[in-house]
Amino acid sequence: GQNIxxxxxxxxxxxxxxxxxxxxxxxGFNGLFWYQQHAGEAPTFLSYNVLDGLEEKGRFSSFLSxxxxxxxxxxxxxxxxxxxxxxCAVFDSNYQLIWGAGTKLIIxx
Amino acid sequence: xxxxxxxxxxxxxxxxxxxxxxxxxxxxHNAMYWYRQDLGLxxxxxxxxxTAGTTGKGEVPDGYSVSRAxxxxxxxxxxxxxxxxxxxxxxxxxxxxxxxxxTQYFGPGTRLTVL
Numbered sequence: 250g251q252n253i254x255x256x257x258x259x260x261x262x263x264x265x266x267x268x269x270x271x272x273x274x275x276x277g278f279n280g281l282f283w284y285q286q287h288a289g290e291a292p293t294f295l296s297y298n299v300l301d302g303l304e305e306k307g308r309f310s311s312f313l314s315x316x317x318x319x320x321x322x323x324x325x326x327x328x329x330x331x332x333x334x335x336x337c338a339v340f341d342s343n344y345q346l347i348w349g350a351g352t353k354l355i356i357x358x
Numbered sequence: 359x360x361x362x363x364x365x366x367x368x369x370x371x372x373x374x375x376x377x378x379x380x381x382x383x384x385x386x387h388n389a390m391y392w393y394r395q396d397l398g399l400x401x402x403x404x405x406x407x408x409t410a411g412t413t414g415k416g417e418v419p420d421g422y423s424v425s426r427a428x429x430x431x432x433x434x435x436x437x438x439x440x441x442x443x444x445x446x447x448x449x450x451x452x453x454x455x456x457x458x459x460x461t462q463y464f465g466p467g468t469r470l471t472v473l
Contacts, residue, residue, distance in 0.1 A: 253400065282461070291448060291464035292401070336400070345416075346462065348400030 251275045253349035260355045269322045277342020284336040332356045362465035370471045379434040381449030389452045390432040394445040439472045
């Protein structure tokens, strides 16, 4: 079966750095997405990786290793507004988007 | 530009009733999707449409139906609601159709409770 694993919850301190991991086992791979979802709101697009390596976008970076079935989202200089759930999703060989359950990130002052 | 709108925002429904959740996008995207989101689970695809006039079944299609008469609208119908359909429903769209990786954009969601 297809599976995407993320930690259920993480806690970090304002101003710090946090890394949210995602591992996947899917039938094929056509790219990996990270989305942010604030409580009670819609998911919003953060990043997309299809090749191995690091993609940097401001305070957020996303890394992919296809051989290891592994990605992480790195958030720097954490702000209170970064408190949200972070969803990892993979496009499989049929171009269906398979979603992880999400990681709830709690930022403490 | 509104993006994707969904209606209603929330609804409490008696079991056995019929309900249509509305979704409209103004981005002229080809593909549209309906997901449900339940606590502790990832988003699960109910139905999708790669282009106007075509629809397909996702991971959890039972009890739901969709239509895609035009590019902008993609309603989701529950013919006879059951309590297990209590969930938050998200409509999404993407510019590309089959066989292409493209970003999906989400509507604000409909919170449905079936009693």
